[in-house]
Amino acid sequence: MSHLTHLGSVATGEAFVDGLFDLFRTVGQDHYDEAVSQVDHALQTAALAERDRCPDALVAACLLHDVGHLVSGPDDADAAYRDRDLRHERVGAALLARWFDREVTEPVRLHVSAKRYLITVDPGYRAGLSPSSIRSLELQGGSLSDPDRATLEAEPHLEAGLRLRRFDDGGKVVGMEVRPLDEYRPLVLGLVRAVPSR
Numbered sequence: 001m002s003h004l005t006h007l008g009s010v011a012t013g014e015a016f017v018d019g020l021f022d023l024f025r026t027v028g029q030d031h032y033d034e035a036v037s038q039v040d041h042a043l044q045t046a047a048l049a050e051r052d053r054c055p056d057a058l059v060a061a062c063l064l065h066d067v068g069h070l071v072s073g074p075d076d077a078d079a080a081y082r083d084r085d086l087r088h089e090r091v092g093a094a095l096l097a098r099w100f101d102r103e104v105t106e107p108v109r110l111h112v113s114a115k116r117y118l119i120t121v122d123p124g125y126r127a128g129l130s131p132s133s134i135r136s137l138e139l140q141g142g143s144l145s146d147p148d149r150a151t152l153e154a155e156p157h158l159e160a161g162l163r164l165r166r167f168d169d170g171g172k173v174v175g176m177e178v179r180p181l182d183e184y185r186p187l188v189l190g191l192v193r194a195v196p197s198r
């Protein structure tokens with residue numbers, strides 16, 4: 001977990017953002033699923049959010065939503081996260097929470113629950129999921145029980161989490177036109193706190 005240790009202790013928001021972007025440039029080249037790399041997937045998810053005129057915080061959340069995969073370490077980066085549930089959404093949200101507000105971290109934390117929610121409430125949703133997303137769904141718990149669904153519906157950021165989820169599902173296309181990663185730096189930097197939360 002060396003990336004996690006390093007990013008958890010940087011002194012400025014700028015260093016944090018640069019560290020995140022470095023992760024995308026390095027381990028982000030690993031494949032996200034059968035079709036695209038992690039960085040392609042992140043850029044596509046952010047691009048879909050921009051096309052849907054989402055606020056900057058949600059665009060940033062879309063770009064960074066799978067950062068929990070990137071900090072899981074080289075041994076975990078590929079096969080392990082497909083075969084086990086590493087709770088990457090919680091790892092990512094917790095990492096981001098030191099420098100970003102809930103408008104960024106909550107959609108990240110909720111994006112796996114949002115998949116389980118959509119499976120539960122939308123009969124046509126499963127048909128649009130990628131094979132790897134269906135595989136991970138079972139490890140993540142499958143459809144929601146009624147009490148879990150009610151708990152999730154009370155989450156103030158569920159709507160943003162559901163929007164992120166739809167872009168996440170759409171961001172797995174070979175050859176989609178995206179902006180370069182560096183073009184997102186000002187947007188992401190504009191969202192970091194002056195002082196870390198802890």
Ligand SMILES: [Fe+2]
Nearest residue numbers: 041065066168
């Ligand atoms: Fe994703």
